[in-house]
Amino acid sequence: MADVDVTNNTERHRFEVNLEGHTAFAEYRLKPGQIVLPHTVVPPEFEGKGVASALARFAFGYARDNGLKVIPTCPFMAGWVKKHPAQHDIVDESCREPLGLP
Structure with a gap:
């Protein structure tokens, strides 16, 4: 899938991708x-088309950008961050230990 436009739906506390009448999302809670x-x-x-990865990159x-540490309790997000060492510093x-990160 080409560029995916991810938005922050602050009212529903989730990052969203809206495509062809469908919505993919990653929920979040701020602490x-x-x-x-x-x-x-x-x-x-949209499975297998990079939409979930786009949500992860955005999250x-x-x-x-907001100086937050990430707690990826979603199995997809946890798996994604393991594969992206450039993001390990904000976990x-x-x-870190449960995810096997240095």
């Missing part, structure tokens, strides 16, 4: 100095 990423949903029509970019200390 002081932290962002928790508990759940990601991608409609079957981690948002965290970095919250409480999650």
Whole structure:
């Protein structure tokens, strides 16, 4: 899939991609100095097309831009960050060992 436009729906506390009448999203919860990423949903029509990865890039970019440490409790987000060492520095200390990060 080409460029995916991700938006921050602050009212619903989630990052969203709207395509062809479907919405993929990554929920988030803000805590002081932290962002928790508990759940990601991608409609079957967009699975395997990079939409979830676009959501992850946006979420981690948002965290970095806002000086937040990430707590990726969503299995997809946890798996994604393991594959992206450039993002390891913003993973919250409480999650580093369970995720096997240095």
